Amino acid sequence: MLSTITSFQLITKDIAKSLDRIEQQPTVDRDTKYYLDNITKVKSIDDFVKNDRLFKYAMKAYGLESMDYAKAFMVKALKEGVTDPNSFANKLTDKRYADFVTAFNFAANGADATIYSKAQQLVTKNYAIQAQIAGVDPNSDYVKGETTYYLANIPKVKSIDDLMGNSRLYTYALAAFGLDSATEDKDQIKAVLQGGVSDPKSVANTLKNPAYAALASAFNFQAYGTNATTYNAAQQPTVDKYMRQSLEEDAGKSNEGVRLALYFQRKAPTITNWYDVLADTALASVARTALGLPDSFATADVDKQAQLFGQKLNIADFSDPQKLGKFLTRFTSMWEINNPTSTAVTSVSVLFAQPITVGISTDLMMSMQKLRF
Structure with a gap:
């Protein structure tokens, strides 16, 4: 089995090719065709949530598939929209709900929500x-x-x-x-x-x-x-999000560390403060792992966690592709040490073993130690 860092690099080296591979999966291809053929026919919130296939596709695209059963909850969010800062979706800590409602903005655009441009x-x-x-x-x-x-x-x-x-x-x-x-x-x-x-x-x-x-x-x-002249968030942009979610999910089947790295890579440009990271368990897990902090650190005072992250990392670096890549190299290396993909590779054996093609090589381990944030 390939190491975490190798798997991550293979996927991100040509992300378009990786996404094409996902698109060609029979189930994904079939569900996407159905979605694009039918989403523009949806004229109301009721139409949307009653079509289980469309609704679940959309929810997964925005990372909300674990909540696709909570239709009453989502109907409330959709009905109130996002124009009012105090609307239901806007008041939720998890901004994925507001993003979802923005894409399917029936409150503002009515029957034109899925075709509005x-x-x-x-x-x-x-x-x-x-x-x-x-x-x-x-x-x-x-x-x-x-x-x-x-x-x-x-x-x-x-x-x-x-x-x-x-x-x-x-x-x-x-x-x-x-x-x-x-x-x-x-x-x-x-x-x-x-x-x-x-x-x-x-x-x-x-x-x-x-x-x-x-x-x-x-x-x-x-x-x-x-x-620009045809853009509607409910159409191709939702499909693009679905493909990215599917790519991450597919990677996670064999290595959860790769999924976390891909997720962090996608979310990184939107991170503006450490509380954004702490509010997202996956992002926080990546930050802790990269810094070599134990999972128990998550139970510490939130302000103290944010303070420590701020001391060790520069949040502005996440908007710089090169610096973000360096950070994710650190994360995937640390993940591999804690969760070796080969039973022969451990944090101790890495230090003394000759370079190998699976797991972390000695050179990689030494390079990792030189990383600074």
């Missing part, structure tokens, strides 16, 4: 409002004609240049946010779209007129690339 539904709604403000009947032949053309062609737009290169679509898109394509500086609009809205210092976020940020949010090429 800002670049389509939001823009056309705004366009009708702007027409009314300008004194034009939203039900006029002109408005209807422009909207029909827009909806028929906007899904074909795969880049900023595509959008700006079609004057009719471009004019419609800007008009939906109260911007006049005839007077707006095209270079500035391009910069607005290129910068997106995730960075507080992006062009859109620094301009005084909030319409620019709204435009960049609706046409979020910076975040969603070629899928």
